[in-house]
Amino acid sequence: MIKKNSLVDGIGNKKITENYYDNWSGYYEKTLNRWNYQAPKKCVNILAQKIKLKPERILDLACGTGFFGEEMIKRFSSVKIDGSDISIKSLNLARKKNIYRKLIKKSFESNHNSKNYYDIVSMIGSMTYCKKHDRLFELVFSYLTHNGYFIFTQRIDLWNKFKLYTVLENFSEKFKIIYKSKPINYLPNNKDFSKKIKIYIVLLKKFK
Ligand SMILES: C[S@@+](CC[C@H](N)C(=O)[O-])C[C@H]1O[C@@H](n2cnc3c(N)ncnc32)[C@H](O)[C@@H]1O
Numbered sequence: 001m002i003k004k005n006s007l008v009d010g011i012g013n014k015k016i017t018e019n020y021y022d023n024w025s026g027y028y029e030k031t032l033n034r035w036n037y038q039a040p041k042k043c044v045n046i047l048a049q050k051i052k053l054k055p056e057r058i059l060d061l062a063c064g065t066g067f068f069g070e071e072m073i074k075r076f077s078s079v080k081i082d083g084s085d086i087s088i089k090s091l092n093l094a095r096k097k098n099i100y101r102k103l104i105k106k107s108f109e110s111n112h113n114s115k116n117y118y119d120i121v122s123m124i125g126s127m128t129y130c131k132k133h134d135r136l137f138e139l140v141f142s143y144l145t146h147n148g149y150f151i152f153t154q155r156i157d158l159w160n161k162f163k164l165y166t167v168l169e170n171f172s173e174k175f176k177i178i179y180k181s182k183p184i185n186y187l188p189n190n191k192d193f194s195k196k197i198k199i200y201i202v203l204l205k206k207f208k
């Protein structure tokens with residue numbers, strides 16, 4: 001049985017997180033819908049408003065069961081989306097949706113070896129699990145085409161704890177902040193998150 005409040009406090013190391021999401025995968029979407037998880041849809045709305053290119057190739061890091069891919073395809077029907085995650089069972093569910101071109105089991109802290117290839121990299125609802133922000137931002141920078149975009153969400157409590165603003169400042173010659181949302185609800189119908197834990201949605205653009 002999964003202790004849901006451990007989501008707020010953190011799950012554990014990578015292996016424990018992998019098992020947790022494997023065990024949860026079969027009812028993850030039902031649960032998240034019940035909690036009124038809107039981040040994937042909101043991120044797609046922001047991309048539709050803010051980006052200055054027609055996206056062709058997207059890498060969806062920590063794609064899970066494919067919520068974001070589904071929303072992307074609805075809005076940008078011709079886009080090719082690749083995804084990665086450490087939970088093989090979540091990836092298998094994403095595969096069944098037939099919207100991802102390629103899905104691989106890989107940590108977002110490992111190199112996806114896709115230099116200057118993607119117009120957009122996304123990481124939705126998953127920055128919580130990042131332990132090495134500098135490495136992640138460096139890797140994402142390498143995957144993006146010139147003027148490509150990185151969209152992610154981060155819980156505000158963890159944004160402060162991990163001093164994300166300082167990390168972004170350190171990358172200010174590589175990424176420009178195009179958009180940072182006001183604090184928005186994350187899982188409003190989950191009693192541990194409700195109105196207490198909010199997120200930012202952040203859109204960065206890679207400098208040439
Ligand atoms: C809250 S879910 C979000 C999934 C999906 N992006 C969504 O919006 O529904 C968090 C995801 O992060 C994945 N994850 C956790 N740590 C990871 C890591 N180090 N590398 C890749 N994926 C990871 C989990 O397996 C899980 O699928």
